Amino acid sequence: MNARDVWAVFTLLFVLAVAVFSAFMINSGEEPTIVASMATAAVAVYLYVVYKRYRVELVPEDDLKLFIDPEDLAILCDIYGLPSVGSPSRLMHRLALQSRAHADQHFIWVAPRLMRRIPSGLAVGPEEDFGEPPEDAHELVARMVSDNALGKRAAMPLVWGKRRSSVRLRRMTACPICDSEVTHRSLVCERCGADLEFYDALAESRIGHRLVAEKGGVRGKH
Numbered sequence: 001m002n003a004r005d006v007w008a009v010f011t012l013l014f015v016l017a018v019a020v021f022s023a024f025m026i027n028s029g030e031e032p033t034i035v036a037s038m039a040t041a042a043v044a045v046y047l048y049v050v051y052k053r054y055r056v057e058l059v060p061e062d063d064l065k066l067f068i069d070p071e072d073l074a075i076l077c078d079i080y081g082l083p084s085v086g087s088p089s090r091l092m093h094r095l096a097l098q099s100r101a102h103a104d105q106h107f108i109w110v111a112p113r114l115m116r117r118i119p120s121g122l123a124v125g126p127e128e129d130f131g132e133p134p135e136d137a138h139e140l141v142a143r144m145v146s147d148n149a150l151g152k153r154a155a156m157p158l159v160w161g162k163r164r165s166s167v168r169l170r171r172m173t174a175c176p177i178c179d180s181e182v183t184h185r186s187l188v189c190e191r192c193g194a195d196l197e198f199y200d201a202l203a204e205s206r207i208g209h210r211l212v213a214e215k216g217g218v219r220g221k222h
């Protein structure tokens, strides 16, 4: 059962529970129109929260190469419900397999964290199925450990084909990751080294917003 099916079952159970509770309230003498409007509101709030939080953008396979910090790969795996342990190349390979499997989709459903701890068919497949990482993942790891990776990074495109622009940099007041003040003298944060434009553009997406929040949390931003 994948995350989408899990949410379909959850939603059905939630709607059934609301219907049963509503029937009970009406039987107890409550005004049916009030009960019906409260039940509708409860279902609407549920659907809104689930849709906003658990249906996130899929990072296309080509864009995965832009995530050169291994920490980002681990956080992405965690958000998508994939195992988040292993070498950067293994994390990258997991994400690439997922992107390839859903190449025709912009959004995918992810299961809540609590559900992921319950052993089930939610995982994309057993670890041994992954095999040897592809050649481009090896290149990526080589670039990660390269001393001048940061310099090259500023020339890299942003996710989802967004363009780098000085306008974006100028309107930023704080680093998306560590919240320190942006001086507008550098493309990267002078305190934590984050690529300012990359994370600012990333945070405009649901999954990016969560990644940036988790990465910032790890570094004691809050």
Ligand SMILES: [Zn+2]
Binding pocket: 175, 176, 177, 178, 179, 180, 189, 190, 191, 192, 193, 194
């Ligand atoms: Zn920073």
